[in-house]
Amino acid sequence: MAEETGEYETREEYEMSILDRISDRLIDGFASFIGLFKKDWRRRNQSRIKEWKLMAYAVNRSPPTLLGLIIVIVYIFIGIFGPYLAPWPYDFFPVNYNYSTQLAPPGSTYFLNVTQLQNGYIIHYTTYIHYMLGSDTYGRDILSILLSGARTALVLDIFIILIGPTLGIILGLISGYYGGAVDETIMRITDMFLAFPGLILAIALSAVLPGRIQNFLNAHVWAQTFVLKLFALHPRDVNNLGKLLAVFVALVIVWWPGYARVTRGSTLTEKENLYVEAARAIGLPTRTILFRHILPNIIGPILVMITMDFGGIILTEAGLSFLGLGAVPPIPDWGNLINQGSQQFPQAWWLVAFPGLVIVTVVLGWNLLGDGLRDILDPRTRRSLEFKLKKKSKGGEASA
Amino acid sequence: MPEPIVEIKNLSVYFYTYAGVVKAIEDVSFDIYRGETLALVGETGCGKSVTSRAITKLIESPGKIVNGQVIYHRDDGSTVDLLKLSDEGIREIRGNEIAYIFQDPHSSLDPLYTVGYQIGEAMEVHGKVRNIKEGIAKAVNILREVLIPDPENRVKNYPHELSGGMKQRVVIGIGVANNPRLLIADEPTTALDVTVQAQILELLNELKRKYNATVLLITHNLGVVAETAQRVVVMYAGKVVEIGTVDQIFHNPLHPYTTALLRAVPNPLGKIEKLESIPGTVPNLITPPKGCRFHPRCPFAEERCRKEVPKLKEIEPGHFVACHRY
Numbered sequence A: 001m002a003e004e005t006g007e008y009e010t011r012e013e014y015e016m017s018i019l020d021r022i023s024d025r026l027i028d029g030f031a032s033f034i035g036l037f038k039k040d041w042r043r044r045n046q047s048r049i050k051e052w053k054l055m056a057y058a059v060n061r062s063p064p065t066l067l068g069l070i071i072v073i074v075y076i077f078i079g080i081f082g083p084y085l086a087p088w089p090y091d092f093f094p095v096n097y098n099y100s101t102q103l104a105p106p107g108s109t110y111f112l113n114v115t116q117l118q119n120g121y122i123i124h125y126t127t128y129i130h131y132m133l134g135s136d137t138y139g140r141d142i143l144s145i146l147l148s149g150a151r152t153a154l155v156l157d158i159f160i161i162l163i164g165p166t167l168g169i170i171l172g173l174i175s176g177y178y179g180g181a182v183d184e185t186i187m188r189i190t191d192m193f194l195a196f197p198g199l200i201l202a203i204a205l206s207a208v209l210p211g212r213i214q215n216f217l218n219a220h221v222w223a224q225t226f227v228l229k230l231f232a233l234h235p236r237d238v239n240n241l242g243k244l245l246a247v248f249v250a251l252v253i254v255w256w257p258g259y260a261r262v263t264r265g266s267t268l269t270e271k272e273n274l275y276v277e278a279a280r281a282i283g284l285p286t287r288t289i290l291f292r293h294i295l296p297n298i299i300g301p302i303l304v305m306i307t308m309d310f311g312g313i314i315l316t317e318a319g320l321s322f323l324g325l326g327a328v329p330p331i332p333d334w335g336n337l338i339n340q341g342s343q344q345f346p347q348a349w350w351l352v353a354f355p356g357l358v359i360v361t362v363v364l365g366w367n368l369l370g371d372g373l374r375d376i377l378d379p380r381t382r383r384s385l386e387f388k389l390k391k392k393s394k395g396g397e398a399s400a
Numbered sequence B: 001m002p003e004p005i006v007e008i009k010n011l012s013v014y015f016y017t018y019a020g021v022v023k024a025i026e027d028v029s030f031d032i033y034r035g036e037t038l039a040l041v042g043e044t045g046c047g048k049s050v051t052s053r054a055i056t057k058l059i060e061s062p063g064k065i066v067n068g069q070v071i072y073h074r075d076d077g078s079t080v081d082l083l084k085l086s087d088e089g090i091r092e093i094r095g096n097e098i099a100y101i102f103q104d105p106h107s108s109l110d111p112l113y114t115v116g117y118q119i120g121e122a123m124e125v126h127g128k129v130r131n132i133k134e135g136i137a138k139a140v141n142i143l144r145e146v147l148i149p150d151p152e153n154r155v156k157n158y159p160h161e162l163s164g165g166m167k168q169r170v171v172i173g174i175g176v177a178n179n180p181r182l183l184i185a186d187e188p189t190t191a192l193d194v195t196v197q198a199q200i201l202e203l204l205n206e207l208k209r210k211y212n213a214t215v216l217l218i219t220h221n222l223g224v225v226a227e228t229a230q231r232v233v234v235m236y237a238g239k240v241v242e243i244g245t246v247d248q249i250f251h252n253p254l255h256p257y258t259t260a261l262l263r264a265v266p267n268p269l270g271k272i273e274k275l276e277s278i279p280g281t282v283p284n285l286i287t288p289p290k291g292c293r294f295h296p297r298c299p300f301a302e303e304r305c306r307k308e309v310p311k312l313k314e315i316e317p318g319h320f321v322a323c324h325r326y
């Protein structure tokens, strides 16, 4: 028996690509890592680990998903470390030291005679700055701003997704499950929000909110510190936060109704399934039925939607920045660069082209990943993959 | 004198739909005796499922239990009206003291959880095990009990990895997991193929004996009734029309509908004769016929039947009928 399984496994391995082996290694490594802290975890979660491996195989077999995943990983990595990787800080303005650095074309190099106040001394030094991707109107290095701006995008992305869809999903579940007056009330409120095109509502809100948010921030130092740390900004920029956060709040408000609608719709169909009635018949509380049984069954399309919305938020936020709402210079922001660039187009094309390219790439990455997830999250797809792998290995055995 | 475990009294359930108020069941009363298998029979749409679900308030909007009582006799002899219990209170009864087995095993299991998890969950929610892990361990024994081969490995299976018959065994396993006093099986074999049906019924009977449970069996199949039940409740268009022992119902049917029903299916206790269909159709329950609801299809209908609603009368000991002829 033991021999048989051994042979089985070698066959299976034979069918596996290098990618599969890499993903296996990564997952095994991760499992051992957890095993270091929780004894016995590996053994008890064998089936879960196997499930993860199967998911990885599914990704490995779909090049677009893989591409999307890579883009997304790079985006998240740069979102976290970008501000520290940037060659120049976002609030260093070379135009103060050499006027010709304004709108420098890609590939050019300029000398700067820097005069700075340091520890009470005025120091002079000469340095040079190489603009791989050109500079903006303040002579700032576009590459640096793109790197630092990834943090802005990522933080907005994550927090908007954490709040908006969560709110929408909870309301949608309640609405769909209870029906009747509860449903009517929640859905009419949702309709009110949906009646305005999202962008218009966001524009209105980001125009009204900054003052209030700024007042709040000025009154609460802890909030200031938190937000500054989050966006990796210099305390000097505290007065620019109001507009940035206004966009954040506006997008959260715009982002939940869609989820409420979709979740309600799926809940309505899902609750017709006998297993929901069976769950009630065994005495499960509504909370458990909603979150343990209905939600996981309808989460597939929602996760896909969330994934795509990671891109959508970047796009909308860029759109708002382009309209002059949201992040203001010097806060590094992709959309804001394009806003600057639009006034200099087509002479300073790099101001539009590079941030545009970055936005398109990231949005595309999230969309590819979302598309791939659609298949992978379906346990039936994974099972059939497992079946195929096994069948192949069996076929190999037969021909051998 | 048999003691009741559940007394259903004047139960009415309405569905408030856009088309109108569907009076799904009206004034339904019958007792379920401790330790018996009671069969609930009747044409499709006559309110069998609604009645069984109303026992533990499983009726969902747009449905509403508009009237009635469900007196439940606890083990210690005390009684309680289940319909008056709070949500919390009725949840403690559901799946614990009164458990359900639904018709379609293909959709009564959550596709995303292993069968072990789902059995474990049923025990965990009633505090029979400390956590679901422990429940999954116990699920192995339950799967063995419902005669699933290789239970150690099957607990880890997802529903789609099991055949229909096996799924129904799992559903039954969930039903008996907490050793319920009353098991309500709503057409437990309809969705299965014929060869499996007999096995499932056999299993149900066996478990009932073993756990000393009471069973309310809802079925279309009079053959099944004759084999497994002791008493029968016949429903027509949302009303109870006849109650009696299997013997009384099959050998001495009183209500014209019961007689017709018996002629419409091969009579399991009689010799095979020509099958007859019941003329006419089931009335719509938004505006049910006045008086006796069966009168448009009844060969014996008279003036009185069109005006007066017949009451359930005891004709012989334990044999009740709602018909003006008696």
Ligand SMILES: Nc1ncnc2c1ncn2[C@@H]1O[C@H](COP(=O)(O)OP(=O)(O)OP(=O)(O)O)[C@@H](O)[C@H]1O
Binding pocket: B015, B017, B022, B024, B025, B042, B043, B044, B045, B046, B047, B048, B049, B050, B051, B062, B063, B285
């Ligand atoms: N959710 C609902 N909305 C409206 N009417 C309903 C609903 N559920 C049940 N009904 C009505 O209640 C009546 C009884 O239905 P029920 O499901 O109890 O029939 P049944 O006897 O179990 O039939 P079957 O043998 O087909 O299972 C039917 O006429 C049906 O139209």
Ligand code: SF4
Binding pocket: B255, B256, B257, B292, B293, B294, B295, B296, B298, B299, B300, B301, B302, B305, B310, B322, B323, B324, B325
């Ligand atoms: S009451 Fe009248 S109509 Fe109804 S079953 Fe009896 S005889 Fe027929």
Ligand SMILES: [Mg+2]
Binding pocket: B048, B049, B050, B186
């Ligand atoms: Mg039914």
